[in-house]
Amino acid sequence: MADHPVIQVRALDNRFGSHIVHEKLDLDLYPREILGVVGGSGTGKSVLLRSIVGLNPPSGGHITVFGEDLTELSATERSRYEQRFGVLFQGGALFTSLNLEQNIALPLIEHARLSRAEAEELARMKLALTGLPPEAAKKYPAELSGGMVKRAALARALALDPEILFLDEPTAGLDPIGAAAFDELIVTLRNALGLTVFLVTHDLDTLYTTCDRVAVLSQRKVLVADTLEKVAQTDDRWIQDYFHGPRGRAAIAAHNRLTEQEPG
Amino acid sequence: MANEPGLSQPLGAHTPGNAELGGHTLKFSGDWILAHYSALDRQATALKARAAGCNPDFSGLGRLDTAGASLMVKLLGSDALISALERAELPNEQRALIQAVSEAMNQPSAEVATVNPVVAFLAETGKKVTSLGQLIWLLAGFIGQTLGTLFYILPRPNRWRWTPFVAALHDTGLNALPIVALLTFLVGAVVAFLGATVLEDFGATIYTVDLVAFSFLREFGVLLAAILLAGRTASAFTAQIGAMKVNEELDAIRTLGLNPVELLVVPRVLAMMFSLPILTFIGMISGMVGGAMVCALALDIPPSQFIAIVERDIALKHFLVGLGKAPVFAFLIAVIGCLEGFKVAGSAQSVGEHTTSSVVQSIFMVILLDSVAALFFMEMGW
Structure with a gap:
């Protein structure tokens, strides 16, 4: 697997009036990984997604996709790169x-x-x-x-x-069975189509079943981006509450049960 | 992983895919991707009859995506392709891709029922007729519901909703005032010109004053104001209530134990019934001012004489006939606008359709009712 990131976000700033959403945010997305992006409400997960796909021009910083800075391309060139994105909006937007x-x-x-x-x-x-x-x-x-x-x-x-799939809360509003089936579908498609997936979610079960790495947005930047085990051990109040609160513990228990059931 | 779409690879640099039939093997080569879909599809269609039962050879295959894989399935059939996959030499990703696409396409396709065009035409006509009947039925029911709620609220001042009423009054009345005044002024001038031209042949240009005054007091003042409000306000009511319906706000109102007719319809209907008579009055005045201006400039009838003729010739009843129609029109326009909003069904397109329908319906009803009223008043000698 090539270790060159497909998306590099460097020193991204996003502000709306006096409200600062992102400040000097850095993030990498590697080929064929599923990166889960989590964070409390209002930490700018969706804004980050919209910035990368070009719906929300950032106030500052650089976003490099496939080695090109999209903000510096002309509209037609941009469109050709954007055809390599697939975006699933929260409400479907069909x-x-x-x-x-x-x-x-x-x-x-x-x-x-x-x-x-x-x-x-x-x-x-x-x-x-x-x-x-x-x-x-x-x-x-x-x-x-x-x-x-x-x-x-x-x-x-x-x-x-597309080569990169952006999913904005894909399992929000689905029943647990439907959500589990959707998680499975994402992994299957990633394996079959060789996709890179940028997944914004609140759903702990989705994180445990699908994501290779997890990025935590907090305090206007990416606090930590690593494998789930390492992220869960990070010493931060929000992360500890998120992963070791009652829902987090239930998700871990469910995940462990699942992995025990699958021999090998 | 030679077949991985390299990140450094420039866009558009790939060799078109190809399928070659040699003996009992079907050799795939080049890139089987969306960019070459049309060409590959033609090739697949041509080869299809002879390719059945052949062994696929993937050794020369370049890049592959779901579009290309679906054509391979089309060529060989999903069962044959899946069984051939086990023997084939392929990178794991491409094997998984072909497998996933084969399985997805291995479903019975949906039967599309064909309908006789004559039957379809008849069915469509029937649907339109029943929907027209339903529309009238619904409108009558909704008018009843609105009146029922209105009379229930009237003796209970603590249930009067002042804020939405004043807001609707501001929007439908005050904001519409300039455009109503301007348009009636222009139409008044036009009517005066028309009268002047026709009456000149009889040497009776002085009756232009009567023409303008009669037409604006009895018909044009109220009709123009009502048509403007039908276009301006009925559509706004439909869009407002329709958007609330899409957003499930109407359901929320019901589950909170509130009555959407009382909350949304009654204030709007009342505001319209207040503002349209006022706008009608403004329309009459400014239409007559337009007429008076033309009389003064083109016919040498000074405004003082214009007023004197109006005072002498025009009875108060003409003003009352015109003004009396305004609340009725206002009620109909508001009710149709609100009802169409309630009929919106959960999509952006539906909001558009019902907004159009509410404007067409309310203008139609206003003109229809106005002609019936004209007939009635004429027979009554009012």
């Missing part, structure tokens, strides 16, 4: 006026210049890949349950075969 098949075919038609029939065929494959039944392809987002919307949104994020 286009309500299109059915699922059309939602996923849209970027394929626009960017890969496929015909509508080809694009829709590929779209149905992507939907199947995320575990949706074939009849879902003709449904509209309003007709779907929360879990199906998340899966369809993931299928759209995967439409252009």
Whole structure:
């Protein structure tokens, strides 16, 4: 595995008026890893994601993606790099006026210049890949349950075969069984498609089952980014409360039970 | 890991994929990726009939993504491809990718029912007719509900909601005042010009005054104000309430034991019923001012004479007939706007559809009612 990071965030500043969200924030994302980003509410997890994908121009600092500083590229060059991103928004953000098949075919038609029939065929494959039944392809987002919307949104994020997948709280609002299935799906797809995943989450179970590394946002910067065991041992009040509070202990216990059940 | 998409590799530098049939082996080479999808798809379609039962050879394969893998599945069938994978020499990532795509595509495809176009047309017509009936039914029900709530609240001053009422009054009345005044002024001038042109042939230009005064007091003042408010306010009501519906705020109001009609509809309806008569009055005045200006500039009828003729010829009943229609129109516009908001169904597109529908419906109702009223007043001799 190449050890050159695909995304390098250096000295990132983000402020809205007098409110400072990030100050001198550094973060690396390595190829084929799942990086979990955690932090209390209002620590700027989503703002960091939006800064990296270019929705929220940072107030200062550099974000290097695939070795290029995106802020210095022209709009067309930027767009070519951005096609290597896939983003799953918190609410799904599926286009309500299109059915699922059309939602996923849209970027394929626009960017890969496929015909509508080809694009829709590929779209149905992507939907199947995320575990949706074939009849879902003709449904509209309003007709779907929360879990199906998340899966369809993931299928759209995967439409252009991105190299980096950004997930903003993918399991929020899902029932525990659906959330566990979604965690599994993310790992499966990462292994099968060789994705690099940037995962913003609150869900401790997701952290334990999917993430290779965890970055903790606190005090306007990344407090620590390392494997889960090392992060959990960091001497910080918030981290200790987060990982060793009642929910954290339950997640660890569940994780240990799971790993014991799987021999080898 | 020779096939890993290298990070240093520039975008666009790859060899197009190719499939070659030699004897009993199907040799894949080059990059099987989305960028070459159309070309690969044509090749796959051409080879498909002969490729069945062949052994795939992946030794020359470059990069692979889900699009390319789906074409391989299309060529060989998912079962054949999965069984061939076990023998194939492939990097683990690509093996896992092909496996995942094969399994995903190995599902029965959904049956699409075909419908006779004549039957579809009839069904569509039936749907439209029933939905029109339903629309009228719903509107009647909603008017009843609003009136019921209104009469329940009226004798209970502690349930009067002043803040939303004043806010709606400000928005529908005061903010609409300049545009209503300007438009009626212009239309008043236009009517005076028209009258002047036509009446000149009879040497009766002095009756331009009566024309402007009659038309604005009886019809144009209230009609123009009502149409403007239908476009301006009915749409705003629909969008406001519709957005609340999308955001589940209406459900929240209900679960808190509150009545959305009392909270949202009644203040808006009352504010409209207050502001439209005021706007109508403003409309009448400024329309007549527009007429008077044209009379003064083009017909040499000074404003003092204009007022004198209006005082002499125009009875008070014409003013009352015009003003009396305003609260009725206001009630209908507000109720239609609110009802369409309640009908919004959880999507951005639905908000747009119902906003359009509320404007069309309220303008239609205003004009329809106005023509019925004109007929009625004429027969009554008012």
